[in-house]
Amino acid sequence: MDCAGDVAHSRGYLALTLYANVKMVEDLGVYGSIGFCETEKKYEDGFDRVYLSKGILPVLCFFRWRFCEVDGIKGIVGVSQYFDL
Numbered sequence: 001m002d003c004a005g006d007v008a009h010s011r012g013y014l015a016l017t018l019y020a021n022v023k024m025v026e027d028l029g030v031y032g033s034i035g036f037c038e039t040e041k042k043y044e045d046g047f048d049r050v051y052l053s054k055g056i057l058p059v060l061c062f063f064r065w066r067f068c069e070v071d072g073i074k075g076i077v078g079v080s081q082y083f084d085l
Helices: 004-011 025-033
Strands: 017-022 037-042 047-055 057-072 073-083
Touching: 004 017, 017 025, 025 037, 025 047
Parallel strands: none
Antiparallel strands: 017 047, 037 047, 057 073
């Protein structure tokens, strides 16, 4: 991911954006731990996806997971907050 950030920065991009399947809970945790914040959830091409972004410029992102249960289905919800440095 550092290499992707370096390339994006050298080309003038302000952020990296990726998506993962909502069921990939461990992957989402890893992305959150390296600074990616959830920006959107949507159903697309037959999959429930979570979109995440990470600013290349210094931005502080607080990200936390909250476990929840709806209609007997257990899952997690990501909450993020951005602060410019």
